[in-house]
Amino acid sequence: MISNALKKLNDLFGREINYLRISLTDRCNLNCFYCEPSRCYEKFPKREILSVEEIIYLVSIFYDKFGIKKFRFTGGEPLLRHGLKEIILGVRKNLGDYVELTITTNGIFLKNFAKFLKDTKVRVNVSLDTLKEERFKKITGCYGLSNVISAIDYAKNLGLQLKINTVLLREINDDEIPELINFSRENEVKIRFIEFMPISIDLNLWRKHFISEEEILDTIKKKHELRFLGIEGIERIYLVDGGVEIGFISTVSHPFCKGCSRIRISSEGKIYLCLFDHKGYDIKKFLRPEIKEEELCNIISDVVKFKPEGFIKFKEEGTLPEFGPVMKQVGG
Template sequence: MLIDSFNRTIDYIRVSVTSRCNFRCLYCMPNTPFEWEPHENILSYEEMFEFLRLAIDEGVKKIRLTGGEPLLRKDLDVFVKMLHDYKPELDLALTTNGYYLKEYAKKLKKAGLKRVNVSLDSLKPEVAAKIAQKDVLNKVIEGILEAKKEGLLVKLNTVVMKGINDGEILDLLEWAKKHGMTIRFIEFMENERAYPGIKRVSSDEILKEISKKYNFKELPKDNSASKYFELEDGYVFGIIEPHSEDFCKSCNRIRLTAEGYLIPCLFFTESYNIKEAIRKGDIKKAAEILREVVKNKPEKNDWQEEEVSSRAFWETGG
């Protein structure tokens, strides 16, 4: 079992299988050039699996595949099957922008994927295109509905921004409710790569907007990054508050990048590279690095001291 210095059990790893993305979202990487990482710099699926097998043996119960956009990496379903075959009860999830989800949902479900989180920032084609800097909405909606059709548990993620999509909070909630999916509204995470002038909509503002039409109650907090709320009819929605101390108190996760960097906290710049150890077949050394990362996982993120994060979120999976 992996337990950090603050007695939190670390049983969740987010794995960025690629830093590439086909969107250029305003809140993430709007001005980042379309670049290709040399193949030799990236861990192969086999190398990732060797490390994740070790992590699973140490007590990891949940693995989420992220990016960039993970569906840009070829044969992702093969990697999912490798993990599923090693431990079928593993909670295997995927975070995606949904653009290619219609094409891959069936393969991923068959390979053993259980859940998928999809970004849905607007129901208006022109607003979605403004945010992603690409005409995306129809393909994203098709992907979401295909994933549900294939039996994947679907959650929706919405980054709420003032003057851009904050007028759609109720519409997005009701669309998710209609289709039997949980939606989570995410406070914008200030970062150096975001488009200048993006303004955060706070959780209080989001809840105030929802309260104009619905009564709801807050549910007890679990290890999730979200706070969850229940409408009177039983529908549950969530809010993610990265500025909140609760966001850190319940944190049970570390992150692995495609280049082999193991990161203890999304908003810290420190990282440890396991690539050399894995490529040399030195599993003992990789295990030492894993335990060191868990041991040094900070109690809180850097935002108490820095207003803007320097972390490139597309490299760490957000």
């Protein structure tokens, strides 16, 4: 199905969409409080979740018709997804190395998949918010830090391409910033600090635990030399002590919305154009009971035009968004 792209996806702000994140499941084995919504929600019935074949087909369509080459599989926890290996093998069979595949995981089961992911050239981002077991339990609701640390070490020794994602939280793990940087240095794994976003969460809880990039940098500067290197995609990159690169994804303090090039497909088959938008656009109806390819491509092209301005609009207005989509359902 490999061919030259027929049409680029652009929104009304002139942004080109070249990155698709697909949630493989809304199930997760952890209950991180910043991911769990403060309102009740029901998990999708399994029959409503996109099938293995539908996901492989969608990746091929977005590549073949719209020229998208960058795909990330998310969750929930994507390593829980039955058929994960079949999805990745199917994409590689159809598209080979023409596409870049990445997966975001909490790392609990990473050791079981690390060799497969390396062999299929899938890069991995591992969530790691603390180096303290009891604190891990406080954040995630479960014990499991030793599994994650062990998996990172195992995957690194295999040669799997890894990054660490850390959500920093005031009065919870912000005192671990130096230790996390040292962990990154000692393990030669890049770390990215991610600002806590006001999505799916009680805004009072968000206000209590939000910590900005500037505050994090002030903490780092007390112990380390720091130099700003520039912006790479959505990341702001710094060099620590002349040797360790750390990244920041600072959605709140430094919104990157004007250059946002991503959209998401939730595990039940809806397109979400922005995490700060409520609306999901159903595309599964063009896959079942039979595929309607022309209609599917037309709706994708039309829907993308309505990608909203993003968090930058709320920042400029001095307001905060109401609840967006549930993170476990749409993917981070």
